[in-house]
Amino acid sequence: MQIPGDVHAVLADARTIIRGDRVQIPFELDPVLYKRVNVMLQDVGGRWDGRKAVRAHVFPFPVEDFLRACLAAGEWPSKFEQGWYPTPPRVVFDMLEHASIRVGHTVLEPSAGVGSIAKPAAEQMGLVDCVELDPRRAHALRELGTARRVIEGDFLGLDPLAIDEPYDRVLMNPPFSNAIGHVMHALGFLRDGGTLVAVLPESVTWNTDRTTREFRELVERAEGEWVPLPADAFKPSGTSVRTVLLSLDAEPGGPLPTHGWHQRQPQQLDLFAAA
Ligand SMILES: C[S@@+](CC[C@H](N)C(=O)[O-])C[C@H]1O[C@@H](n2cnc3c(N)ncnc32)[C@H](O)[C@@H]1O
Structure with missing residues (x-):
């Protein structure tokens, strides 16, 4: 505005x-x-x-x-646009505990807002790349100066196979209107052996629609961890929505559709074609 x-x-x-x-x-x-x-x-x-x-x-x-x-x-990003709810520091602290970022780890924040997660991740010596749809938030991120790279655009439109190197860590608090879609897409940017930590609406732990059920089944097969957050965790950002943390370690050869998994798909198709 x-x-x-x-x-x-x-x-x-x-x-x-x-x-x-x-x-x-x-x-x-x-x-x-x-x-x-x-x-x-x-x-x-x-x-x-x-x-x-x-x-x-x-x-x-x-x-x-x-x-x-x-x-x-000369503009401000209205917090009611595109589900912008900055992650409160207490929640970021918990995310970083699960992410265990080490010096030089590459980190992707695919819906970065104005850097509530990206900045502390960079302070832990991660090399942080950010994606943000809103041009004003992307501008604020660039001005912040802590990200290695800021991509302004739709994360869901980025091709995981177009990146040179997959990421060691993905940290995200995606728009809750399509939280599962964002997490599934983000897994394609994660290295085998890497970790994804996401803030999600608590409803993903109990919704019974097919997408959510299949997502929970995948998390279970991958031995992911659901970490409850306090009911008022997002009060500082002006919302009473209940939230949960999801931590996923991508074991090599495991069930998660990581970057490596995406890379293996054409080979499998080729094998199928030769059979
Ligand atoms: C819940 S906020 C979280 C912001 C930031 N991750 C944080 O924790 O402070 C979600 C952010 O995702 C951005 N966003 C929404 N859809 C997006 C998309 N398709 N690609 C990239 N960013 C998107 C919104 O503009 C908003 O800044």
Whole structure:
């Protein structure tokens, strides 16, 4: 969404303090203009905290780089578009525990938002590549500067066999509207022996539609681990949706459709043709 000129002027004002997880506007605003600024800050995930010691909009993620990127672009990514719910730090911590990233591991974040997972993964010395559909979030990711590569586009449109090297780790919190589709596609980018860790809606553990049942069966055959998350794990991102972590270790020759599995398919077809 376009940032209106008067709202932009307030946020870009030298007196406005944008630091850490907060935005403070320490000067009087016309009430109508204040309301417009408030609408924008809430839409990108901020909540007004009126306590005397705070008196700021507080965000569930470090907001400084992100908001500066928005101001530079003159736009903000509405959190209600394309299922953007940044992963709260506590959940990222759990994901990283399961991922055990080692120095130099290659890591894919295929729906990277503004880097809530990608940045801490890079801080663990992973070489992180990001994909993000929303141009404004992709811009914010580039500005963040922690990813080795930022691909702006539809992850589901990328061909796993077009990459040179599969990834050691895939970390993801995909749009929940097609979470299983994103995980299945992401497995095609994972190295045999690698690990995928995903935040998923809890409904994948009990939905009875065919896609979800088949997905659970695959997870079971692969001896994947379901890790429950607290009911309010995503409260800091403004949603009460219940979530679960899925950790999948891709054993070589195992049932998961990894990059190696995709590579083996044409050979199998050739063998079939020769028979
Ligand atoms: C739930 S948010 C998570 C963002 C980030 N992974 C995080 O944890 O903070 C999902 C993100 O996926 C992006 N997205 C949705 N569909 C996508 C697609 N087909 N390809 C790449 N990114 C997509 C959205 O724009 C949004 O930023």
